[in-house]
Amino acid sequence: METKQQVSQDYYLDLESRHGAHDYHPLPVVLAKGKGVYLWDVAGKKYYDFLSAYSAVNQGHCHPDIIEAMKQQAETLTLTSRAFHNNKLGEYMKFVTTYFGFERLLSMNTGAEGVETAIKISRKWGYLKKGVPENQAQIVVCNNNFHGRTTTIISFSTDPDTKAHFGPHTNGFTHIPYDDLEALKQTLESNPNIVGFLVEPIQGEAGVYTPGKDFISGARALCSQYNVLLITDEIQTGIGRTGSLLAVCGDCTCEDACEQQSATYIRPDILILGKALSGGTYPVSGVLCDSEIMDVIQPGQHGSTFGGNPMAAAVATKALEVIKDEKLTQNARRLGEVFRNELNKYIANSRIVQLVRGKGLLNAIVINDTPDSDTAWNICLKLRDNGLLAKPTHGNIIRFAPPLVITEEQLLDCVKIITNTLKGFEKTSS
Numbered sequence: 001m002e003t004k005q006q007v008s009q010d011y012y013l014d015l016e017s018r019h020g021a022h023d024y025h026p027l028p029v030v031l032a033k034g035k036g037v038y039l040w041d042v043a044g045k046k047y048y049d050f051l052s053a054y055s056a057v058n059q060g061h062c063h064p065d066i067i068e069a070m071k072q073q074a075e076t077l078t079l080t081s082r083a084f085h086n087n088k089l090g091e092y093m094k095f096v097t098t099y100f101g102f103e104r105l106l107s108m109n110t111g112a113e114g115v116e117t118a119i120k121i122s123r124k125w126g127y128l129k130k131g132v133p134e135n136q137a138q139i140v141v142c143n144n145n146f147h148g149r150t151t152t153i154i155s156f157s158t159d160p161d162t163k164a165h166f167g168p169h170t171n172g173f174t175h176i177p178y179d180d181l182e183a184l185k186q187t188l189e190s191n192p193n194i195v196g197f198l199v200e201p202i203q204g205e206a207g208v209y210t211p212g213k214d215f216i217s218g219a220r221a222l223c224s225q226y227n228v229l230l231i232t233d234e235i236q237t238g239i240g241r242t243g244s245l246l247a248v249c250g251d252c253t254c255e256d257a258c259e260q261q262s263a264t265y266i267r268p269d270i271l272i273l274g275k276a277l278s279g280g281t282y283p284v285s286g287v288l289c290d291s292e293i294m295d296v297i298q299p300g301q302h303g304s305t306f307g308g309n310p311m312a313a314a315v316a317t318k319a320l321e322v323i324k325d326e327k328l329t330q331n332a333r334r335l336g337e338v339f340r341n342e343l344n345k346y347i348a349n350s351r352i353v354q355l356v357r358g359k360g361l362l363n364a365i366v367i368n369d370t371p372d373s374d375t376a377w378n379i380c381l382k383l384r385d386n387g388l389l390a391k392p393t394h395g396n397i398i399r400f401a402p403p404l405v406i407t408e409e410q411l412l413d414c415v416k417i418i419t420n421t422l423k424g425f426e427k428t429s430s
């Protein structure tokens, strides 16, 4: 135990650097333990987690109930494959479809697989139900989207790093600017072979871009008008993160499937979930839609060895129960407002920070420097030294997304850490 603690952080950094693919550029901190909103590094230093594994850990690190469900299932049955039935999947399917108000679930593992599944379902729906000529289906996507890393998904990324030298790329995607209903309308009008509009209700990776309040509702109306499926990727925004169960719930914090209860709810045709669906314990993703759409997938046409495994079912059920039992959605909404209010007070007199934006506990600050500057990175290093972990996204933007179990007292402590850290950068900015 003691010798382990004495091993310096450099040992671990060196191992990864020597033996791993260099596919990430992590902040130099080596974590060894997590509990709730806290993380500890290998030297025992404690941090607030302000990334939550890209919103996978909404329920907090190592949530005791989720871990208990995981342990129990791990000791009983972990994987059957879908060659056979298991006694967890059906109950999970019933639970999760009721929870989100859809008729059917297709269970996968990673977020990218969920997106791939939605693409396949919508294309097939286009051919079988809409009457699009074979191989002509188009899906509308937005500039600066992030939907994952598979070959097809990166084919419609607009980020050169993501895409370059991975071709040939998959066809069948048409781009519009984000938050541009007029462009969506023109695109739908001009091409009868469009089968879906795939969209993030808030663009998380792009820098927490929150669209105008009519964008998603307007997209809903246009998709209905042109018989196109509205496919919402809520892998990052869903499950309480933005202060409602789903970002498409608008201003509602109801605790049951929103559909029947909220006037602001915008119902997508296909909903993609991942990340916090397991509370960050296990890769679980899912695609939800009604039978009319889901039934285009028949035996042998799609699948995954681990998709719908009993561990995933047990863990995801508990992870969703925790969201409601602990009223994490409501907490995210209330504390998100506190967070933006407090930061806005600071920003009023700041030269280094331009603005704070976001919804619920998915927020970001924009640093007053060029996107290729290292100011945001240096701020994150200083935040780390001061006990808070966050990561820049797209150069000069820092995302702040703590686990939703954070208390007001902890949040105000974090605001203090953030503003004190930022103060150190005010004088160095020209």
Ligand SMILES: *Cc1c(COP(=O)(O)O)cnc(C)c1O
Pocket (backbone or CB within 6 Å): 054, 109, 110, 111, 112, 113, 115, 146, 147, 148, 149, 200, 204, 205, 233, 234, 235, 236, 237, 274, 275
């Ligand atoms: C993280 C993310 C994905 C991809 O999920 P993976 O589990 O990393 O494959 C897709 N869409 C959005 C919006 C995401 O945030």
